Amino acid sequence: xxxxxxxxxxxxxxxxxxxxxxxxxxxxxxxxxxxxxxxxxxxxxxxxxxxxxxxxxxxxxxxxxxxxxxxxxxxxxxxxxxxxxxxxxxxxxxxxxxxxxxxxxxxxxxxxxxxxxxxxxxxxxxxxxxxxxxxxxxxxxxxxxxxxxxxxxxxxxxxxxxxxxxxxxxxxxxxxxxxxxxxxxxxxxxxxxxxxxxxxxxxxxxxxxxxxxxxxxxxxxxxxxxxxxxxxxxxxxxxxxxxxxxxxxxxxxxxxxxxxxxxxxxxxxx
Amino acid sequence: xxxxxxxxxxxxxxxxxxxxxxxxxxxxxxxxxxxxxxxxxxxxxxxxxxxxxxxxxxxxxxxxxxxxxxxxxxxxxxxxxxxxxxxxxxxxxxxxxxxxxxxxxxxxxxxxxxxxxxxxxxxxxxxxxxxxxxxxxxxxxxxxxxxxxxxxxxxxxx
Numbered sequence: 001x002x003x004x005x006x007x008x009x010x011x012x013x014x015x016x017x018x019x020x021x022x023x024x025x026x027x028x029x030x031x032x033x034x035x036x037x038x039x040x041x042x043x044x045x046x047x048x049x050x051x052x053x054x055x056x057x058x059x060x061x062x063x064x065x066x067x068x069x070x071x072x073x074x075x076x077x078x079x080x081x082x083x084x085x086x087x088x089x090x091x092x093x094x095x096x097x098x099x100x101x102x103x104x105x106x107x108x109x110x111x112x113x114x115x116x117x118x119x120x121x122x123x124x125x126x127x128x129x130x131x132x133x134x135x136x137x138x139x140x141x142x143x144x145x146x147x148x149x150x151x152x153x154x155x156x157x158x159x160x161x162x163x164x165x166x167x168x169x170x171x172x173x174x175x176x177x178x179x180x181x182x183x184x185x186x187x188x189x190x191x192x193x194x195x196x197x198x199x200x201x202x203x204x205x206x207x208x209x210x211x212x213x214x215x216x217x218x219x220x221x222x223x224x225x226x227x228x229x230x231x232x233x234x235x236x237x238x239x240x241x242x243x244x245x246x247x248x249x250x251x252x253x254x255x256x257x258x259x260x261x262x263x264x265x266x267x268x269x270x
Numbered sequence: 271x272x273x274x275x276x277x278x279x280x281x282x283x284x285x286x287x288x289x290x291x292x293x294x295x296x297x298x299x300x301x302x303x304x305x306x307x308x309x310x311x312x313x314x315x316x317x318x319x320x321x322x323x324x325x326x327x328x329x330x331x332x333x334x335x336x337x338x339x340x341x342x343x344x345x346x347x348x349x350x351x352x353x354x355x356x357x358x359x360x361x362x363x364x365x366x367x368x369x370x371x372x373x374x375x376x377x378x379x380x381x382x383x384x385x386x387x388x389x390x391x392x393x394x395x396x397x398x399x400x401x402x403x404x405x406x407x408x409x410x411x412x413x414x415x416x417x418x419x420x421x422x423x424x425x426x427x428x
Contacts, residue, residue, distance in 0.1 A: 011333070011336065014331055014332060014333065014336070015313060015328075015331055018292075018313075018331045018332070018333070019312050019313055019331060022311060022312060023312070031289070031333075033333075033335075033336050035336065057325075059325055082313070082402065083316070083401045083402020083403075084326060084380065084383070084384075084399050084401065084402055085313075085316060085319050085326045085327055085328045085380060085402045085403075086313060086328065086331075086402060088322065088325040088326055088327040089322075089327050089328075089331070089332065170398075171398060171401035172401045172402065
């Protein structure tokens, strides 16, 4: 990467990079394949949580039973990237680095409180996933830096997460809005919450106000309504062929309510 | 020019490839395995699906140089050495699961991966699995029927 002098690109699954190269959108000076680096291509259980190599394919993530039990929302988000045959190659790390505001892995990983382990010429550092994106197609990674792994924290009893997206088709589409929710309960009271929203701003959003509305509540209708209102207030979407500003904003609140219900249901049985 | 070694349909091969050579180009142009088709060239249509280390993948979006040491199966690798069709191929023939046939290699390779991953897939699960395989002739109905029959035949043959 250093020899390429800024023109190098990392190749994980290649499902974005090769298509962009074929379309003439990018012309890297060098391509560095990371799929032979063991720590980037394995999932390990660590400190009660999971460390997922950034280049692990979506298919392998989907087949990891304990990961799917602990973090079903993250796994369902990663398994919405492309089609089955794309998931055989595509990785969560690549999906994050492509930095589409509508990428499915983003909101679920933000809700999960995922930390990224980043390696660069100056050594290693950790970065909360919500700080990765700088804008559409742009990350805060320094030249020469790459994501090595994605760390998901331990799951206490009575916790659950969920990811939902709205698309006009049933499969193989780009989110009009995506929403990830992660909750933990003591008894019936929600003790911690994180909400991630995708495709409603230049970057994936961590919606702190929506989480605050849920924490301390028993997910009564008015708490859900306040959290949905916080999601709508956080939206700064664009108008495009997939959805208007008004539609995206409205749907952000709808998905918050639905994803919260699924996450709470999972927490009850976890 | 990098040299790659891989196993293609059970046969070890070595080839010199350019850095930019795609797996599908290596298969079709160097190895003469033209059963794998190129449709859209942008990983949408699924005509180029092959198995890489047992998982279905789109060979138009893989660099050959990436796959040193990999085990590749193409549509040519499914039938027996005696020419006897794979149960999934039989099922596509019996159920009229193709018309022009262009998408068929990718359809069959995806279907075999599905049948291994989820041997009792429902009609709904089959249709979902085919999200990355586009057919412009059949309307998918007979493809789904073929896959149901092929998956059952694969289980029976175990």
